Amino acid sequence: MDKRFSTRHVRQRDLDRILKIEEASFGADAYDRNLFAEYTRKCGGLFLVAEWGTEVCGYSIAAVSPGTARNCAELVSVAVDPAFLGKGAASALMDSTLRRLRRRKITRLGLMVKVTNHRAIAFYKKYEFRKLRRVARYYEDGADGLSLAKDL
Numbered sequence: 406m407d408k409r410f411s412t413r414h415v416r417q418r419d420l421d422r423i424l425k426i427e428e429a430s431f432g433a434d435a436y437d438r439n440l441f442a443e444y445t446r447k448c449g450g451l452f453l454v455a456e457w458g459t460e461v462c463g464y465s466i467a468a469v470s471p472g473t474a475r476n477c478a479e480l481v482s483v484a485v486d487p488a489f490l491g492k493g494a495a496s497a498l499m500d501s502t503l504r505r506l507r508r509r510k511i512t513r514l515g516l517m518v519k520v521t522n523h524r525a526i527a528f529y530k531k532y533e534f535r536k537l538r539r540v541a542r543y544y545e546d547g548a549d550g551l552s553l554a555k556d557l
């Protein structure tokens with residue numbers, strides 16, 4: 406983990422900054438304010454931000470999966486401000502998320518990623534996520550998704 410970044414629970418006042426990071430990262434596919442507000446309420450303990458000093462430079466959201474086995478969680482989203490890419494912010498968020506999930510006795514973390522998102526796939530590969538399946542036309546733009554999972 407990169408020691409220059411600290412992580413903490415999201416606060417309501419982080420939402421403006423998170424929305425900027427989201428729009429810069431995902432463009433038309435960005436989550437909106439209402440969805441982030443809902444995640445703030447629903448998975449507070451697993452909705453994290455990474456800070457460089459006092460500047461929020463990335464966020465991640467994990468959720469204990471409803472309707473599946475109690476010991477499974479899903480990585481809903483992770484994104485880093487383009488100005489901070491490649492400096493370890495996402496790794497700090499992932500390390501912190503994995504620690505929190507293990508403390509809750511979660512044994513598996515799953516996620517979905519676009520097949521064309523090579524940077525994110527390289528990131529998940531570093532964390533030894535394995536491919537479960539490819540889901541045709543999972544995304545609104547018609548792109549396939551890759552379902553990945555990691556045992557904790």
Ligand SMILES: CC(C)(COP(=O)(O)OP(=O)(O)OC[C@H]1O[C@@H](n2cnc3c(N)ncnc32)[C@H](O)[C@@H]1OP(=O)(O)O)[C@@H](O)C(=O)NCCC(=O)NCCS
Pocket residue numbers: 430431482483484485486489490491492493494495496497517518519522523524525527528529531
């Ligand atoms: C994927 C993402 C979250 C990674 O964030 P980051 O802070 O740049 O990642 P880190 O600096 O912690 O890098 C961790 C590892 O990811 C991989 N990685 C990160 N950027 C990479 C790149 N441009 N090319 C190849 N591998 C890369 C490397 O394995 C890296 O480990 P290393 O530094 O030891 O080589 C970031 O690129 C991002 O926000 N992308 C846009 C949003 C997105 O696609 N989110 C994922 C949706 S499923």
